[in-house]
Amino acid sequence: MEHIVFLDRETIPDHIKIPAPHFPHRWTSYPSTSPDEIEERLKDATIVVTNKVILDKTMLPRLPSLKLIAVAATGYNNVDLSWCHANQLPVCNIRGYATRSVPEHVIAMLFSLRRSLCAYQRDIQNDVWQEKGQFCFFTHPIGDIAGSTLGIFGKGSLGKGVAALAEAVGINVLFAEHKGAGDCRPGYTPFETVLSVADAISLHCPLNEQTHHLIGQPELAMMKPEAIVINAGRGGLVDEHALVNALKSGTIAAAGIDVFTEEPATISNPLVAHAGLPNLLLTPHVAWGSDSSLQALADQLTQNIEAFKSGKPQNLL
Secondary structure, X not given: OEEEEEOOHHHOOOOOOOOOOOOOEEEEEOOOOOHHXXXXXXXXXXXXXXXXXXXXXXXXXXXXXXXXXXXXXXXXXXXXHHHHHHOOOOXXXXXXXXXXXXXXXXXXXXXXXXXXXXXXXXXXXXXHHHHHOOOOOOOOOOOOOOOOEEEEEOOOHHHHHHHHHHHHOOOEEEEEOOOOOOOOXXXXXXXXXXHHHOOEEEEOOOOOOOOOOOEOHHHHHHOOOOOEEEEOOOHHHEOHHHHHHHHHHOOOOEEEEOOOOOOOOOOOOHHHHOOOOOOEEEOOOOOOOOHHHHHHHHHHHHHHHXXXXXXXXXXXX
């Protein structure tokens, strides 16, 4: 009988039900797991489920019973994939489950920032309306979405999903070519051109050596002063210090950020430290987390485990 252990079940809300695999098994869930608890909890586990708990090359050799690592997320940087490949330990992840949730979050951020909704909410809370004494007041710019240009960096399922929603509300979409590319592929626009003409940009590319700080001070300086930066991809895609400086100096108009270089982000993070800026909208890495997406994740997690057990593994890394 397989023993399945979920090391950090609290990463998925309680109201989202994870279907039970249809083969004989024992399932053990822990709300969270600290590094010094991993070995004891997995000593007789044959399948481990992890969202963010780290399984590295120092821990994995001490878990000889493991047959499968099922990552309950798309990102798998918490698992030492090189060690797993070298030791024939299969690893699978979740794919294509947030293609509605992330695009809707991005477009919601775009509307909110272009129309300064959060800034006006704060003004009302701070009694600005009473101070102005008028039926309305205009302390922040209000722009229209239709007719604007959105630059998208990354043309996977999420980038395409954002493009579809953007075009539905009258936004012109440009997909950016890779930074530093010598040639521009059909359907793409040169990287620097997108930065210079876009009224907003949205990042949906993977984080690697080539894309680390894809948007930094030089790139922000290329953008329009009324431009908006939205990052619901990976935290390291944006130089957070440079972004704060650009927001404070007026180099760009606003930013919506859902991902951070370190999570959970503390007050030492420059974005969190400047969360009070009226042109900065922060959310805690929840763009992916609509109920429908979470349930799709849970369903696919079980499907991945059942596919492995049946000898037809899917979503292997």
